[in-house]
Amino acid sequence: MYVFAVMLLIVLMYPIYFIIIASFSDPAAVANGQVWLFPKGFTLAGYQELLKHENIWIGYRNTILYTVIGTVISLVVNISAAYALSRKDLFGRRAISLFFIFTMFFNGGLIPTFLTIRDFHMYDTFLVMVLPFSVAVYNIIVARTFFQHSIPEDLWEAAQLDGCGNLRYYLQIVIPLSKAVISVIALWTAVGHWNSYFNALIYLKDPNLYPLQLILRNILITNQMQSSMGTGEAAAVALRLANLMRYAVIIVATVPIMCIYPFVQKYFNQGVMIGAVKQ
Numbered sequence: 001m002y003v004f005a006v007m008l009l010i011v012l013m014y015p016i017y018f019i020i021i022a023s024f025s026d027p028a029a030v031a032n033g034q035v036w037l038f039p040k041g042f043t044l045a046g047y048q049e050l051l052k053h054e055n056i057w058i059g060y061r062n063t064i065l066y067t068v069i070g071t072v073i074s075l076v077v078n079i080s081a082a083y084a085l086s087r088k089d090l091f092g093r094r095a096i097s098l099f100f101i102f103t104m105f106f107n108g109g110l111i112p113t114f115l116t117i118r119d120f121h122m123y124d125t126f127l128v129m130v131l132p133f134s135v136a137v138y139n140i141i142v143a144r145t146f147f148q149h150s151i152p153e154d155l156w157e158a159a160q161l162d163g164c165g166n167l168r169y170y171l172q173i174v175i176p177l178s179k180a181v182i183s184v185i186a187l188w189t190a191v192g193h194w195n196s197y198f199n200a201l202i203y204l205k206d207p208n209l210y211p212l213q214l215i216l217r218n219i220l221i222t223n224q225m226q227s228s229m230g231t232g233e234a235a236a237v238a239l240r241l242a243n244l245m246r247y248a249v250i251i252v253a254t255v256p257i258m259c260i261y262p263f264v265q266k267y268f269n270q271g272v273m274i275g276a277v278k279q
Contacts, residue, residue, distance in 0.1 A: 016254075023047070023247035027240040030247075046248035049241055053219055056252075059212035066211055067193040067257075070130035074189045077134050079182060082143030083170055086151075104137045110202070117203060128203045129196075129211070139185045146181040147174070187260065194257040216249045 022030045026041025034040050050056065084090055085097055107113075113132075114123075122128040151174055159169045175182070197213035204210060210218075223242040 019247050019250050023244070023251050027243040031243070043244070045241060046244035047252075050219070050245055050248050050252065053215070055207065055210070055215050056212070056219075058208060059210055059215035062209060063194060063212040065126075066129045066196075067190050070134065070193040071186055071189045073130055074134045074136065074139075075182065075186055078136055078139045078185065079143055079175075079178070080170075081135070082140045083147055083174060085140065086144045086147035100137045100140060114202065123203055124205050124209070126209065129199060129209075130193075133199065136189070139188065143178075143181050143185060146178065150181075151177060190260060191257055195253075212253060216253055220246060220249060 018036070021037075021039045022035055023046055024042055024044070025035045025039040026043060029035050029040035081100075085093055085100075087093070090096070108116075117123050117128055117132055120132075122132065155173060156169060159173060164173075195213060197211060197217060200209070200211050200214045204214075220242070223245060
């Protein structure tokens, strides 16, 4: 089992390792298959060219704000909804659950959503990135199942005997006992916000509001267009630089969010397994 686990780890980690060493290698060596364990022709040109774009720092700022604020809003909405749906004394619980589940399979589509966001005056605003898409039904179902199987009903009865109300019970008893599922859902939500670019592409037009992913996408497209429009040696150099920047972009966009995982890893397995069975 240890040998199998090590082999599986190598298979899963090598693509990330290859991207790291390729971002520091000569693009020609990468294209010729000479890079597979160590960098060849060490260079920082990709990172240097990438960091020349000042709007990257604007993208980092926006993405961090979208991720932090969006994750907090999503947790408040989804965890609260999950707890309410886990309570057997909630009137119409099954109907409300079916209403939520229905939206997992059917939605109004892109155009009605765009018109709704425009009519609520959220188009091209900060709120459009953190508020309209804060509800995640899958996360609600996972958290609801966690509450149903992990929070004993006796706790609520004991709390009632001590004069504890619903809100106080939820905030002071349920939330502290739910760190595992909250951490997992927070990680899922944060990764989703960090990697999101499609919503920004559709609902934002102010470059000062663009997230990092959209800015990096625009930089790559611009460099590839410039390399394709050139001729001779200049075009070849531009093409090599564009290929090198692709790997640098992946590292710049991926490493920060990967640093969050070690802080929630101890809750990850417990939270996923307990909330994995849906009813």
